[in-house]
Every structure is written in structure tokens, then in C-alpha cells.
Amino acid sequence: MNKFFASPLLASPVLASLLAAGLLFGGNVRAQDLQPIDRIAAVVDEDVILKTELDRAIANIMNQYAGRSDQLPPRDVLERQVLERLILLKIQVAQAQGTGVRVTDQEIDQAIAGIANSNKISVDQLRQQLARDGSSYNDFRSSIRDELLVQRLRQRFAQTRISVSDAEIDAALAAQANTGTQYHLAHILIALPEGATPEQIATAQKKVEGVKTLIDKGEMEFNAAAVRYSDSPNALEGGDLGWRSLDEIPAAFGELMRKMSAGQVTDPIRGPSGFQLLKLVEVRDASQSGPKLVTQFHARHILVRISDTVSEAQAKAKAETLRARIAGGAKFEDVVKESSEDLTSQTKGGDLGWFTQDEFGPEFGGAVAALADNEISQPIHSQAGYHIVQRIGSRQSDVADQSKRAQVQETIGRRKLEEEWNRYLREKRGEAFVDFRVGKGAEETTAPAEPAKPAASGG
Template sequence: MNNRFARALTAGVLATGLLIGVAQAQELQPIDRIAAVVDEDVILKTELDRAVANILGQYAGRSEQLPPRDVLERQVLERLILLKLQVAQAQGTGVRVTDQEIEQAIAGIAQSNRLSVDQLRQQLARDGSSYADFRNSIRDELLVQRLRQRFAQTRVSVSDAEIDAALAAQANTGTQYHLAHILIALPEGATAEQIATAQKKVDGVKALIDKGEMDFNAAAVRYSDSPNALEGGDLGWRSVDEIPAAFADMMKAMKAGQVTAPLRGPSGFQLLKLVEVRDASQSGPQMVTQYHARHILVRVNDQTTEAQAKAKAETLRARIAGGAKFEDVVKESSEDLGTQSKGGDLGWFMRDEFGPEFGGAVAALADNEVSQPIHTTAGYHVVQRLGTRESDVSNQSKRAQVQETIGRRKLEEEWNRFLREKRSEAYVDFRMGKGSEGNQPGTETTLPTKGG
């Protein structure tokens, strides 16, 4: 039995069991229809309705920019399918999120909206949303974030040679480009007929934009197959090293507001719009204060409580105040194995490099002064500040920024490829709407015409 058939059989049995259970309970509660079966999970109609309502709320007063209801539901359903696949992948590879982390995230959301958690609960209730559903959505978001972080650590690397090449390319320009795109997707191994249909569709979309019958953002919302379609295809600001070379040369020759001719890429046909251009170059030195310090660390763990760790750190500080050599106490008692053999030396660092609590305490010391125990997530530190200096970190900062942007571009490319693979391998059975006839991603083939 091949894997695809096995998944289909399992999902079919699961869905059948759920339907039987619903039928047996129909006298007790309304039937919650299944919108789609995704491998061994399901997306319920209520989930889809909530997600669609959220989009409608975001576009309040601009509903004319949204596609017809059935197309919008299909776009949102595809998002939910990808979310289910990512959550399943995260859970299947050992990614976990604790209840405490979920509560902390919710508290952060409430605080950013100037609400208490109780007020947030009340707001959700007024909006007709369940707190349990909201909490589950936060859990899923955290799982996907962790999965993406793990993916970046194992699949993405940036070499010094790549950084050097990008810096050389930027030597005479600090230009950044604000881009948006429309994607007309093609499946892996697309047939000549599928390619021709997609070509015809992208040509039709381009014609609508060129004639002024629809602006780019509205066309992206209505016709793009990209995950960011409902954001108008916005790709944000990109520097030259964040844009594929073939596109970067094209952007340099374009003016703000212009749209490219259809471009064929690995995922289908694209239209790219240059929204804005800006000069983000940084001139002159970037002077910062750096600190030189050494430390002793007492960790908090299963064997050592917070109180015990703090008490031990206070004892070690008292020994130093009584005349013991700092480096001797480090070798005897510090639990930071990375600096223990160097007498606890941390080298030169910027204030918040080891966290705001640590940096703030070091900044408040005089040279050669030894701190009281400093509490951080690592445990309790006793720190001696050895000196300060003003340093130009412009080159260091530029290299770090370039490394980040190249890494972000690579991650985006690899992650999107990974999602396409997961989607193509998944068993998806649509139970409602236009998609119910197949198990592959919907590709709306109706050509755009005036008036949509």
C-alpha cells in the first residue's frame, strides 16, 4: 500500500467516523460541516468561517478589493491547509510549546493592545470569538515559529564569501526597493496545457492593470496564488542582496509604480511591481561604547533553586571582597564552561549583547568594581568590569546586516519550496465549494475580465 493511498484511506476513515459521530449527536447540537480533510486532520466549516470573517473585518470599507466569496473562501482554506501541515510537521519532529509560553505570548498581545488578559477575553467575547480558539491559534503560531527557526538553523547558512560579494555590490549604492508581486502558480511537472492556461491568466491580469481597470493590490488579492495575496502581494523593502540577480537588474531600470511583464519562475508566473525606492545608505562611523568584563556564573536548574543560586553567588562575591583572586574563584566555582578556563573573561561587548539586565548592571559599575549578584535567564552572575572603550562598529554592523538579509532571503526561498513540497505530498480532500472535485491546490483558471 503506497503512502498516498494509506493517507487517503486513513483520512477517509477519520472523516467518516467524525460524520457518524456528528450524525448521532445531531439532535443535541447543530452539525459542524467539514470543509476539508488534511492528511489525518480536518478543517471544520466554523474554522473557515472565522478565518474569512477575520479577513472581511480587515477589509471593512474596502470590500470591493476582495475577490468573490467563493474565491476568497478557497484562498483562506488554502492558508488553513498550509497551517495544518506546518503544525503537524512541527509536532511530528518534536517541536513543543509549553502552556507557560502560550500564556506569556497572550499576555504580550494584551499588553501591546493596552489591555489586561481579562479585558482581552472580554474583547474576544464581544467579537464573537472563543478564548479557547484564540489560545489554540497562538499555540499553532508559536509551533510554526519554532519549526521555521529550526528549519533556518539546519537548512540556511551564509558564507563570508557571500557577505563580501554583497558588500562589494553595495559599495556604490544603499538603494532599497519596496516590491509587491502577483503569482500565478504552476504545479510540479506542469503540463503544456497547464502552462498555457497560466500564461493566458497572467497576461489577462497584466492587461487589466495596464488598462487601469484594476490596481495592482486589488489584482493580487483577487488573482494571486501567493500566501500573501490578501496583503496585496506586498513583499516589503528589499536591498539588492535580497532580490534574485535577474530581478535586481530589472528593478534598477524601473521607475516607482511600474510593473514588469510576466516572468516565469520555479513556482509559476509572476508580475512584480516596484512600489517605491529609497536610499538607505549609512555614512560615517557608528561609535558605540563597549565593555570589557569577566564573570562567575551560578546556574539555576533542577538541582539548584533560585534562592540557593543567589545565596551561592553572594558567598562567592564575599570571598572576592575578602581578598580571594577573581580568577581563582572562577576556576573553582563558575558554571560557565566556555569562559571558566579564561578566568571568566567575556572580552569586549556592547551593552545589551548579553541581555539588558546584564548590560545595565555592567554599565553601572566603575572599572575594576565587582557587582552584586546579577539575575538573568542563565542564573546569577558576579561580574567585574575591567574597562570601557568607544569603538567604530560600522563595518561590523554592515556585515551583520548583510548576513541577516541574505539569510532571510535564503530562508524565504527554502521555506516556500518546503511548503510547496508538503502541500503537493499531502492528501487533501475538499468537502465543499469549487475545490471539492480534487485533492490538489486550487488554481482558479477563470480569466480576469472587466468588472471581475
């Protein structure tokens, strides 16, 4: 089935990074507080990161940690963490633009409306909030544009580089036959460079053992230690890795998880990226039993896309014209063949097969659910454009096995994407020309400065 809708903006890991890096909602960070310094913090290929941009992101993070500033790393380490995030963002945006990824103003407006709605405010109220915080609405739009570009780059990467075979799904299902257990994990990474020297390995090992000692003695919570000492991209989120099933965890780690209780932290583990501490936050049973009945709809559609050259008004007008032709006696399949811009379903007369109400997004699914069998809709607006839909039928279907198989496929694909995407970003980061103009400059800083207290304890 053709999934012609982009994944929701608010579910994007890139948006989460933007929020964590303080690039979106800042919380009372005044522009005038950042005005005196306006110089370059780093040069990234042909782009630059301004010192004001870096200061704003750092100030926003410090605002988020108000009253908990002891959980943050030293200022120079925090500055480098945030600057690295901004560098990676610049690299990804440039890569997206260089490979032809484009975002329209209409799509940015829709994304902003979604963000406002999720915060239970109007777009005008969002503008007012940004103004009160001293933030520019144009800068905010630019951040959303960059997020959408990176999201689409990641989607394109997944489509071209990630595949999951039936054999992999079968093997995962067989492994899960007797367990539906999922594990909520967090980690701390003490990174090592490629080709690390014995001295670098010894220093990193001493540091990770010292951090473990702090946690074991109760002198620092795990998430606070992750924020302060971890070199992982998710350090500022407390090292949270979310919920994972066993097929999403490397086999060696999976064996450890089976033997651990919630709240326990592993001893240091040496991996390809460096030394890790893993925490088992909690465990849950996610197994499914019995039938899972859902309503499915069978429909066909005609799609008129919105693009740089076709405005929303023009797309809607064209969709209304196509519906009028059908109402006037034209065959639906003929209009599909002549005018639909969904190339995958066009060859099948617009047929979308059977799908659940939420599969293609709330606007589309809700409109189809409201139709009677054989009824043809008025133009339906979605992220893709405008649709004329004919509902063919509906049914109650047991999708337990189908749903479980799809879930396993998504899980394996997500794990592969995470691994390959991180490898891709490391590769692009290594290829990029980056000239630091603040902090420690061009000096290599593969890990935050070693905490004196854990180092003294040895571990």
C-alpha cells in the same frame, strides 16, 4: 557570541500570517454567529480543521476588509486561500512536535504579555477584548502556542540548513560598494503546477496578461489585484515583499529594478513557480557613511533556565542561591562551571564577549547597562530564564564595518532561508494527506478562477 534569546514573537512572519488569516484579533466576530456549523473542513494527516475554525478566519478577514470587499476574491477562492494557510499551519505544528520542539506555559504567558503590551493594554484587558469579540481565550493561547512551535521549527531549520560563507559576504559587500539602494517590492503570482501542460501554461499566461491590463488601465490597484488574483502565500497582504537590497533580488529582476521608476509594474515574467508581475513600490538610499559609534559591554553570566520541569519561581530561587554563594566568596567562574545552563559560554567561564545593549534583549541589556564595572547583578529575568551577570567593562566602538558585514550576512541568510523554507513547505505539503470536505473538495485548484474581464481583453 551565544545568542541565547529567541527572536521576538511580534517580528515573526508566522504571526503575521496568523493575523492576516484572521486567527488572532478578529474584530467583533461573534462565536454565536459560527455555532450552527461544526463539521470538518479538511483532514490533514492525523489532524482536522473544523468548519467553524475556517469560517471564523474568513469572517475575520472580511471584517478587516470592511468597506473594501470588492478587493477580496470570490468567496470560494478566499475560502480555499485561507484553508490552505490553515493546512500549512497544521503541517508545521505537527512537524515541530514530531521533531521534539516544545513550548512551556511560561513562554506562552510571556508571548501573550508581549502582544498585550504592544497593543497598549493589559493581559486582563486582552481577555476582555477576546470575550467581547466572542473568542475563546483558550483558543487564543492555542494559536500562540502553535505560532511559537512553528517559529522554533523555522529557527531550527535555519540553524541546520542555512549557512553564509565569508566569500559570499565579501562578494555582496563588493557589489554594494557603489550603491546602498533598497527597493520596496510587491508581486502577483499566477502559479503553475509541476510539469504544467502547454494548455495550463497558455491559460496562466492569458490570465496574467489580463490582470496586467486591468492594472495598466487603472481599473484595479496592484494590491487589490494581488488580493483577488495572486496565488502567492502573501496574496492577502497585497503581495507586499517589503524592502530588499540588490543581493536579495534575483539578478534578472535586479536589472529590471535599476531601470524602473517607483510605481511601475513589470510585464509578465515566467519563473519556476509560474508567471509574476513585479511592482516597484518605492526606492530609498540605505547607504551608511562615516563612523558608527555605539556603547558595547563586556560581561559574563550564569544562566538558570525555565523549563517544563523547572518553574519560574524555582529558577529564580536557584539564581538567588547562586548569587548568595558568590557574595559569600565563591569564585564566579567556579559557579559558572558547576551550575550555568548556557553550555556555550560555560566553557569560557560564562564570558559573553563584547555586545551592544539591545543584542540580548531589552531586559538583559538594560540590566547590564545599569551595572558598574565589576558589579554583579541580582537575578535578571529573560525569555531564557534567570541570569546572574557580572559586568566586566564598557567601551565606545566604531562598528560601521562590523555592522555592515553583519547586516549583509543576515540579508543573505534571510534570502536563503526564505527560498529553502518555502521549498521545504511545498515538499511537506506535497507529502501530507489532505482530504478537503468543503468547497471544490479534492479537485485540483492551482489558481483562482480566471477573471472574465481581463480574459476578454486578451492583453
